Amino acid sequence: MKKQITIALAxxxxxxxxxxxxxxxxxxxxxxxxxxxxxxKKEGSxxxxxxxxxxxxxxxxxxxxxxxxxxxxxxxxxxxxxxxxVVDVVDASNLERNLYLAVQLLEMKANLVVALNMMDVAESxxxxxxxxxxxxxxxxxxxxxxxxxxxxxxxxxxxIVDLVEGCREVSGIRMQYGHxxxxxxxxxxxxxxxNSLAGDYSPRWLxxxxxxxxxxxxxxxxxx
Amino acid sequence: xxxxxxxRVKDESLAHLRKVHGDDxxxxxxxxxxxxxxxxxxxxxxxxxxxxxxxxxxxxxxMLNRWLGIPIFLVVLYGIFQLAFTVSLPLTDGxxxxxDWLARxxxxxxxxxxxxxxxxGILGGVGAVLAFIPVIFLLYIALSILEDSGYLARAAFVMDxxxxxxxxxxxxxxxxxxxxxxxxxxxxxxxxxENPKDRxxxxxxxxxxxxxxxxxxxxxxxxxxxxxxxxxxxxxxxxIGVIMAILLAWLFRKKLVSGESGHFVMELPPxxxxxxxxxxxHTWERGWAFLSRAGTIIFVVVVFIWFLDYFGTLEYxxxxxxxxFSPAGFGQWQAAVALIFGVLAKETxxxxxxTLFAGAEGAGGLGQVIGMELGWTPLIAFxxxxxxxxxxxxxxTLGIVRRETNSWKWxxxxxxxxxxxxxxxxxxxxQVGSLFI
Numbered sequence: 001m002k003k004q005i006t007i008a009l010a011x012x013x014x015x016x017x018x019x020x021x022x023x024x025x026x027x028x029x030x031x032x033x034x035x036x037x038x039x040x041k042k043e044g045s046x047x048x049x050x051x052x053x054x055x056x057x058x059x060x061x062x063x064x065x066x067x068x069x070x071x072x073x074x075x076x077x078x079x080x081x082x083x084x085x086v087v088d089v090v091d092a093s094n095l096e097r098n099l100y101l102a103v104q105l106l107e108m109k110a111n112l113v114v115a116l117n118m119m120d121v122a123e124s125x126x127x128x129x130x131x132x133x134x135x136x137x138x139x140x141x142x143x144x145x146x147x148x149x150x151x152x153x154x155x156x157x158x159x160i161v162d163l164v165e166g167c168r169e170v171s172g173i174r175m176q177y178g179h180x181x182x183x184x185x186x187x188x189x190x191x192x193x194x195n196s197l198a199g200d201y202s203p204r205w206l207x208x209x210x211x212x213x214x215x216x217x218x219x220x221x222x223x224x
Numbered sequence: 225x226x227x228x229x230x231x232r233v234k235d236e237s238l239a240h241l242r243k244v245h246g247d248d249x250x251x252x253x254x255x256x257x258x259x260x261x262x263x264x265x266x267x268x269x270x271x272x273x274x275x276x277x278x279x280x281x282x283x284x285x286x287m288l289n290r291w292l293g294i295p296i297f298l299v300v301l302y303g304i305f306q307l308a309f310t311v312s313l314p315l316t317d318g319x320x321x322x323x324d325w326l327a328r329x330x331x332x333x334x335x336x337x338x339x340x341x342x343x344x345g346i347l348g349g350v351g352a353v354l355a356f357i358p359v360i361f362l363l364y365i366a367l368s369i370l371e372d373s374g375y376l377a378r379a380a381f382v383m384d385x386x387x388x389x390x391x392x393x394x395x396x397x398x399x400x401x402x403x404x405x406x407x408x409x410x411x412x413x414x415x416x417x418e419n420p421k422d423r424x425x426x427x428x429x430x431x432x433x434x435x436x437x438x439x440x441x442x443x444x445x446x447x448x449x450x451x452x453x454x455x456x457x458x459x460x461x462x463x464i465g466v467i468m469a470i471l472l473a474w475l476f477r478k479k480l481v482s483g484e485s486g487h488f489v490m491e492l493p494p495x496x497x498x499x500x501x502x503x504x505x506h507t508w509e510r511g512w513a514f515l516s517r518a519g520t521i522i523f524v525v526v527v528f529i530w531f532l533d534y535f536g537t538l539e540y541x542x543x544x545x546x547x548x549f550s551p552a553g554f555g556q557w558q559a560a561v562a563l564i565f566g567v568l569a570k571e572t573x574x575x576x577x578x579t580l581f582a583g584a585e586g587a588g589g590l591g592q593v594i595g596m597e598l599g600w601t602p603l604i605a606f607x608x609x610x611x612x613x614x615x616x617x618x619x620x621t622l623g624i625v626r627r628e629t630n631s632w633k634w635x636x637x638x639x640x641x642x643x644x645x646x647x648x649x650x651x652x653x654x655q656v657g658s659l660f661i
Contacts, residue, residue: 014374014493019502039415069415093494095269099261121494125278128270137264148499177256180244184237191230210234211241211249218234221227 011089013060019147066216086110092122139171280494293382304366306455312358323351344582349526352578356440368506372498391477396426403433407621429469431617437570448591449602552650553604607650615646
């Protein structure tokens with residue numbers, strides 16, 4: 001029996017996300033549009049260890065605010081699309097900048113795998129990356145890859161399957177925003193706990209978004 | 225809990241945090257994330273004491289040079305056009321010969337009307353468009369290499385300062401460059417421009433970029449009228465498009481949608497050696513649109529034109545509109561008809577001529593037949609090319625303008641301003657040019 005799983009592919013522009021997508025799905029791709037908007041939506045599929053895996057390519061973004069349509073699409077899919085696993089493709093030679101998105105995905109409690117791509121570029125610049133430590137600090141599996149040479153694809157698929165089967169878990173991070181901000185977050189969190197939006201979103205995340213004056217979330221709450 | 229109460233509590237929290245920290249909560253939260261990341265980086269990343277000078281740094285010192293950046297960019301573009309035309313010429317001739325042979329075979333079909341439909345209508349019209357596959361694909365390959373290698377981002381970077389002066393952002397220039405492929409795709413790419421006013425103006429002027437569909441028209445006339453300087457003439461069309469877009473963007477930004485322009489950091493991804501698969505995939509994405517249009521809309525339109533022509537209606541329509549274009553030099557009914565149908569898809573301009581002059585083609589090819597039949601001079605041909613470049617965008621582009629601006633007002637505005645602009649420019653070129661030649 002084939003089991004169906006859905007993974008979302010996130011990542012910054014120029015992180016090699018499309019290459020990872022192509023490596024995962026090969027020729028089994030389908031291009032359409034995200035509902036209601038004209039942003040291109042690429043989907044593909046592959047079969048692995050008895051699973052039928054659907055791969056949804058999210059728009060390349062640096063962040064998950066409500067400022068641009070691409071970012072809203074990406075985060076909406078992470079929440080509403082209920083993917084089994086979110087793969088964040090990270091450029092190992094630009095780790096600091098790329099991790100901003102990973103942190104935001106972890107704040108959303110995404111079931112995250114970090115695909116640490118372009119390890120060859122990082123190595124050529126003599127960057128030493130402690131992959132195990134990175135994985136431990138993020139509380140999420142990290143898979144080193146060189147997508148341009150199709151290295152690491154199988155390890156990535158193994159990790160995805162491990163997460164789905166529960167052999168590995170994403171413990172995630174507990175971001176601390178400082179004493180004062182945390183106090184306001186808890187205040188809002190309590191108010192939001194019995195809000196109907198709290199079914200889809202965690203109250204803490206909603207509270208953070210409110211403090212960030214996130215247009216989309218404020219509108220959603222206003223409509224209640 | 226009432227949602228209004230939640231929003232009220234949120235506003236209180238924000239006010240409180242601003243008072244305590246002097247910063248927006250948004251900034252505080254972002255700082256916390258950056259703090260977390262830089263702490264993490266300390267633990268996991270060891271960089272060499274002296275950062276290795278990367279190849280990207282070395283190349284960029286030249287490419288992004290204050291004085292050399294823009295000239296280098298222009299030379300790169302010009303080189304691409306020259307190369308695309310020189311290499312594609314024998315291939316284009318070959319395809320033309322193939323379609324001529326097919327048309328000769330088809331002329332034996334009976335009844336006569338059917339052989340005329342197949343030979344003149346379909347093979348003449350669609351064949352005239354398909355003959356430009358080589359040059360279009362070569363150009364798309366070049367565009368894909370520029371994009372995949374990371375050079376396109378540099379081109380946008382060197383133009384950024386100029387773009388700021390006209391009230392736009394370098395990202396708008398990336399859109400312009402993508403418009404060399406297809407306006408529809410380019411306008412969709414404006415979603416990366418965060419400032420709504422910047423985005424609107426970019427959408428309005430992007431149709432002025434010379435897309436792949438206009439290329440057959442330039443190639444046709446450049447080969448027939450400017451044999452010695454084909455590459456230069458076609459390059460000038462692209463340049464006129466960019467210059468017009470920049471001028472009008474400046475005008476619109478000043479008069480129609482004034483206001484603060486967005487400031488962003490221009491990303492400069494490292495140079496990458498484009499992979500063969502990547503370049504081929506991107507070229508195919510762009511080229512397939514052209515091919516499938518030749519098989520669908522262009523096919524339907526040339527058959528339709530053939531019918532109108534067969535029953536004499538076409539000339540009637542053309543003659544009614546032709547006087548409008550007389551001041552620009554191309555007041556012949558055939559040209560008027562080509563321009564009307566060109567709005568459905570710009571390649572149709574060539575397809576229309578192909579259908580109308582099928583069979584009359586001598587050794588000189590379609591372009592020279594047009595020159596002889598319509599009595600066109602190089603000046604008229606140039607004015608016509610400028611008209612085709614600037615006038616009403618194709619319906620697919622108008623559709624995407626409508627969808628992305630979500631406004632019929634701006635769509636109609638686009639139709640009107642491009643028509644006025646195209647007609648005025650063509651007329652000026654013809655009238656002023658006639659004084660000297």
